[in-house]
Amino acid sequence: DVKVTQSSRYLVKRTGEKVFLECVQDMDHENMFWYRQDPGLGLRLIYFSYDVKMKEKGDIPEGYSVSREKKERFSLILESASTNQTSMYLCASSSGGGPNREQFFGPGTRLTVL
Amino acid sequence: GDSVTQMEGPVTLSEEAFLTINCTYTATGYPSLFWYVQYPGEGLQLLLKATKADDKGSNKGFEATYRKETTSFHLEKGSVQVSDSAVYFCALNRDDKIIFGKGTRLHILP
Numbered sequence: 723d724v725k726v727t728q729s730s731r732y733l734v735k736r737t738g739e740k741v742f743l744e745c746v747q748d749m750d751h752e753n754m755f756w757y758r759q760d761p762g763l764g765l766r767l768i769y770f771s772y773d774v775k776m777k778e779k780g781d782i783p784e785g786y787s788v789s790r791e792k793k794e795r796f797s798l799i800l801e802s803a804s805t806n807q808t809s810m811y812l813c814a815s816s817s818g819g820g821p822n823r824e825q826f827f828g829p830g831t832r833l834t835v836l
Numbered sequence: 837g838d839s840v841t842q843m844e845g846p847v848t849l850s851e852e853a854f855l856t857i858n859c860t861y862t863a864t865g866y867p868s869l870f871w872y873v874q875y876p877g878e879g880l881q882l883l884l885k886a887t888k889a890d891d892k893g894s895n896k897g898f899e900a901t902y903r904k905e906t907t908s909f910h911l912e913k914g915s916v917q918v919s920d921s922a923v924y925f926c927a928l929n930r931d932d933k934i935i936f937g938k939g940t941r942l943h944i945l946p
Binding site for chain 1 (some may be wrong): 870872877878879880881882885905926929933934936937938939
């Protein structure tokens with residue numbers, strides 16, 4: 723069974739802390755994505771990556787960075803967490819090669835910044 | 837730019853009722869279209885998809901038809917169950933990225 727796993731389901735951090743959210747996929751997918759999901763706003767793309775060591779900004783990259791050192795792992799980093807980054811974070815992956823490819827999602831990490 | 841608009845929820849229905857969730861899109865060219873579903877406490881999973889005009893995607897009793905002339909991809913099910921309670925997202929694929937609608941929460945009452 724194909725899987726996208728995220729390191730934590732729930733996380734509580736304090737303002738100013740550095741936060742790492744980890745995502746691992748076992749499908750040998752080229753593409754990986756980080757979204758945040760907020761009520762009334764749907765899913766918004768933060769960053770994505772089409773290959774190892776590559777990264778592209780999504781719609782809302784401010785306050786975030788990413789790292790992709792290995793094909794199967796894509797990390798989202800909050801350099802200095804703030805309360806407005808309290809949200810559900812979803813990781814996804816897809817194979818390359820065209821617009822018909824579905825994205826496979828992890829279960830999400832609900833982050834609370836106090 | 838490309839965008840997806842879907843009906844706002846929540847939508848509340850009784851079990852065995854007919855369901856329609858409207859979705860329209862704005863895009864250049866002919867994107868692939870998707871419906872994703874998010875059950876409580878879970879991530880999103882693909883429900884169905886259509887890759888060209890007049891294609892019908894179907895899964896688990898749900899159907900949606902890619903209508904180029906009306907730029908629509910409405911989700912339908914003839915008889916909903918309590919287990920269909922979830923959030924439904926309409927989406928289109930552009931250059932390996934997916935653009936999502938804001939989601940429609942569906943409540944099914946027994």
